[in-house]
Amino acid sequence: MSGQLGEPVGEVAAYRPDWVVWWGKLTGSYWAMPNWPGAPREMVEAPDVAILDERMTEVEDRYPRRSEVTWRGQMQAPAEIRVRR
Numbered sequence: 001m002s003g004q005l006g007e008p009v010g011e012v013a014a015y016r017p018d019w020v021v022w023w024g025k026l027t028g029s030y031w032a033m034p035n036w037p038g039a040p041r042e043m044v045e046a047p048d049v050a051i052l053d054e055r056m057t058e059v060e061d062r063y064p065r066r067s068e069v070t071w072r073g074q075m076q077a078p079a080e081i082r083v084r085r
Contacts, residue, residue: 008049018065019056032056036065 009030013021018036023029024045030052033043040063046052 012049012052016053016056021052034059034063038065039063 009021009023012030012032013019016032018034018039019032020035021030021032024031027045029045029047030049031043031045032052032055034040034056040059042059042063044052044055044059046055
């Protein structure tokens with residue numbers, strides 16, 4: 001991401017790989033949206049990357065990530081499970 005979008009965006013994207021990060025040319029702001037299984041549909045906006053990082057942390061604190069096992073455990077199990085030995 002860093003080449004076309006600028007170094008600050010690339011640094012944030014590399015530091016937070018579970019987020020989609022971009023620069024809004026028309027708004028003049030940085031934007032980010034969480035991108036992990038079960039992530040909230042919430043975008044954060046900030047005038048600089050330091051504030052963006054703080055706001056991303058706030059979202060992560062409000063919506064703690066679940067482990068993949070827990071997340072998969074919430075999926076509906078098939079009616080019959082066969083165990084191979």
